[in-house]
Amino acid sequence: MSEIQNRHLYNTGEIIVEEGQPGSHICIIExxxxxxxxxxxxxxxxxxxxxxxxxxxxxxxxxDKSPRAATVTALEPTTIINIDGDKLLEALRQSPPILTTLLxxxxxxIKKT
Numbered sequence: 001m002s003e004i005q006n007r008h009l010y011n012t013g014e015i016i017v018e019e020g021q022p023g024s025h026i027c028i029i030e031x032x033x034x035x036x037x038x039x040x041x042x043x044x045x046x047x048x049x050x051x052x053x054x055x056x057x058x059x060x061x062x063x064d065k066s067p068r069a070a071t072v073t074a075l076e077p078t079t080i081i082n083i084d085g086d087k088l089l090e091a092l093r094q095s096p097p098i099l100t101t102l103l104x105x106x107x108x109x110i111k112k113t
Contacts, residue, residue, distance in 0.1 A: 006082055007080065007081050009080075012076050025082040025085050029056075033076050036070050037070060038069070048070055061085075063104060
């Protein structure tokens with residue numbers, strides 16, 4: 001598959017993506033468990049959720065071209081497949097414009113919560 005950039009194994013506690021960094025790829029959890037978190041205004045960690053095998057993260061930074069909204073850390077040895085964000089954007093350009101508008105609206109609403 002040409003859209004797969006690579007597979008990477010992250011050890012427990014290792015950061016996969018970091019809040020505020022630019023996003024160039026979408027991550028699929030091939031195997032493992034991750035924690036999604038942000039730094040609060042007081043600098044304390046705010047846990048937003050957990051994702052496991054088969055789930056995806058990192059799409060918001062690709063679709064709305066914003067920095068990563070949160071940090072993702074491996075909670076156990078985790079294998080990630082990276083999908084090139086440009087491939088997703090190309091697919092969206094070929095889809096009906098309403099789909100892109102809908103996705104951007106959903107992302108904006110998620111960020112507000």
